[in-house]
Amino acid sequence: MNKTQAIDAFLSQVNFNADGLVTTIAQDIDSGEVLMLAWQNAESLRQTLEKGEMVYFSRSRQRLWHKGESSGHTQTLHDIMIDCDGDAVLAKVSQRAGIACHTGRKSCFYRQFCQQKGIVDNASVLKDPKSIY
Amino acid sequence: MNKTQAIDAFLSQVNFNADGLVTTIAQDIDSGEVLMLAWQNAESLRQTLEKGEMVYFSRSRQRLWHKGESSGHTQTLHDIMIDCDGDAVLAKVSQRAGIACHTGRKSCFYRQFCQQKGIVDNASVLKDPKSIY
Numbered sequence: 245m246n247k248t249q250a251i252d253a254f255l256s257q258v259n260f261n262a263d264g265l266v267t268t269i270a271q272d273i274d275s276g277e278v279l280m281l282a283w284q285n286a287e288s289l290r291q292t293l294e295k296g297e298m299v300y301f302s303r304s305r306q307r308l309w310h311k312g313e314s315s316g317h318t319q320t321l322h323d324i325m326i327d328c329d330g331d332a333v334l335a336k337v338s339q340r341a342g343i344a345c346h347t348g349r350k351s352c353f354y355r356q357f358c359q360q361k362g363i364v365d366n367a368s369v370l371k372d373p374k375s376i377y
Numbered sequence: 378m379n380k381t382q383a384i385d386a387f388l389s390q391v392n393f394n395a396d397g398l399v400t401t402i403a404q405d406i407d408s409g410e411v412l413m414l415a416w417q418n419a420e421s422l423r424q425t426l427e428k429g430e431m432v433y434f435s436r437s438r439q440r441l442w443h444k445g446e447s448s449g450h451t452q453t454l455h456d457i458m459i460d461c462d463g464d465a466v467l468a469k470v471s472q473r474a475g476i477a478c479h480t481g482r483k484s485c486f487y488r489q490f491c492q493q494k495g496i497v498d499n500a501s502v503l504k505d506p507k508s509i510y
Binding site: 245247251252253254257267269271276277280281293324325326327329345346347349352353354355356357359360361362363366 | 460482
């Protein structure tokens with residue numbers, strides 16, 4: 245089986261939703277930290293496997309989104325899995341510059357439930373977004 | 378702020394989709410392993426915060442789904458976060474019996490891309506599903 249056939253075989257197991265999309269979790273391969281959740285269509289998942297870098301589908305812009313294309317904060321793919329029913333993807337990645345979030349934080353999941361305050365930020369901004377974009 | 382007010386404040390920051398749902402990632406708090414991805418509506422997220430155990434919304438059954446209600450494999454909630462744009466939830470949990478997947482595996486994400494074979498199982502069944510359900 246060559247790589248194109250392997251990608252086809254993998255893609256055939258993905259259950260894309262009515263919009264042709266699947267949810268994808270990006271997890272830091274070293275720390276295990278969950279960095280972000282985004283969406284992929286078949287073409288972005290294919291490009292991800294071909295390039296070895298994460299390519300998502302931007303629902304707001306309705307186009308392929310090569311993560312890092314404007315920030316430089318690309319994600320190198322190491323391993324990629326689908327779940328039991330094929331409607332979610334888990335990608336283990338190395339995050340360039342250690343910043344996945346457009347707010348300049350490592351992870352997008354920085355807004356934490358707090359019994360005293362409702363919601364609190366649990367991570368600091370590593371780089372001012374104004375200097376990223 | 379009491380706990381109900383804190384839950385209301387947290388829920389007010391969640392951007393549920395047109396179906397009133399948000400994607401939720403369950404991550405093992407000890408190992409960092411991503412266990413599963415499911416969906417929550419406002420009521421299931423509220424009950425999760427009240428009970429301290431994961432309650433999802435089953436899209437196939439169109440009802441609240443207290444994880445473990447039939448298997449006994451409940452998930453105790455430790456920390457819960459939303460992402461930068463509020464349309465994804467990350468829950469850090471302890472997984473009872475160490476089995477999150479209905480196939481009897483620890484994690485639902487056991488079907489891995491393989492350049493030689495397309496897709497391979499990367500985790501073994503810990504318990505026969507027939508003896509779980």
